[in-house]
Amino acid sequence: PRITERGLLGAPTLVQNAETLAHVALIARHGPRWFRQVGTAAEPGSMLCTIRRADGAPRVVEVPLGMPLKALLSDVRADQAVLIGGYHGSWLPATEAVRLTLDNQSLAAAGARVGAGILLAPPPDRCALIETAAVVRYLALESAGQCGPCLNGLPRMAAALTEIAVGRQRGQTQADVERWAGLVTGRGACHHPDGTARFVRSALITFAAEVSRHQRGQCTGTSKRPFLPIPHGSARTEEDWM
Numbered sequence: 001p002r003i004t005e006r007g008l009l010g011a012p013t014l015v016q017n018a019e020t021l022a023h024v025a026l027i028a029r030h031g032p033r034w035f036r037q038v039g040t041a042a043e044p045g046s047m048l049c050t051i052r053r054a055d056g057a058p059r060v061v062e063v064p065l066g067m068p069l070k071a072l073l074s075d076v077r078a079d080q081a082v083l084i085g086g087y088h089g090s091w092l093p094a095t096e097a098v099r100l101t102l103d104n105q106s107l108a109a110a111g112a113r114v115g116a117g118i119l120l121a122p123p124p125d126r127c128a129l130i131e132t133a134a135v136v137r138y139l140a141l142e143s144a145g146q147c148g149p150c151l152n153g154l155p156r157m158a159a160a161l162t163e164i165a166v167g168r169q170r171g172q173t174q175a176d177v178e179r180w181a182g183l184v185t186g187r188g189a190c191h192h193p194d195g196t197a198r199f200v201r202s203a204l205i206t207f208a209a210e211v212s213r214h215q216r217g218q219c220t221g222t223s224k225r226p227f228l229p230i231p232h233g234s235a236r237t238e239e240d241w242m
């Protein structure tokens with residue numbers, strides 16, 4: 001049963017985003033006009049944005065919707081890529097990202113979305129292709145496996161992306177990934193498969209040159225220290241859940 005029918009202590013349960021509730025409380029106190037003083041006409045207000053740049057620790061800032069990404073990623077270099085929206089978001093080349101603003105209207109033109117409000121810009125010495133493969137494996141293992149896309153599609157996509165990252169892809173691998181990404185999208189009870197497919201597709205586009213390098217046995221990454229965080233103690237195999 002869905003938790004809206006039977007959840008906490010067997011009662012219908014509402015799960016709500018704490019940030020949304022905080023906004024609602026402030027709008028109730030100060031009014032909608034106050035809230036609309038910042039943000040864009042279509043996407044008013046502010047949001048919490050988590051930024052992790054090449055220099056290390058993440059920081060969380062409250063920023064108005066519509067803020068230029070260039071201001072949030074001031075030290076990003078042209079040869080870097082930026083992950084916009086978190087692990088259900090999209091990779092974009094830094095040169096493209098810095099021309100956009102933090103709102104869905106602007107990001108949609110580049111196939112991205114605000115999502116969880118997370119911006120990650122790995123340093124140039126990391127291989128974002130290898131790191132993406134590790135995150136996709138994590139995402140594949142983090143579903144309850146109750147729906148077809150998570151049971152069948154995500155593990156296949158994760159395995160294929162690992163093949164690509166280690167330079168062992170077969171002729172069909174990328175076409176298979178594209179096909180599976182299409183098959184899982186819109187087919188789950190939630191949007192976990194859709195977001196994972198978006199993340200994978202954007203990686204294969206943004207890191208196309210790196211994919212070719214890996215096919216030739218090369219890699220631009222010189223540091224093996226992971227940049228994209230994966231929660232400590234996460235399942236590494238399906239058996240870890242048993």
Ligand code: SF4
Nearest residue numbers: 146147150188189190
């Ligand atoms: S689609 Fe959503 S609800 Fe269904 S198994 Fe995947 S994560 Fe769970």
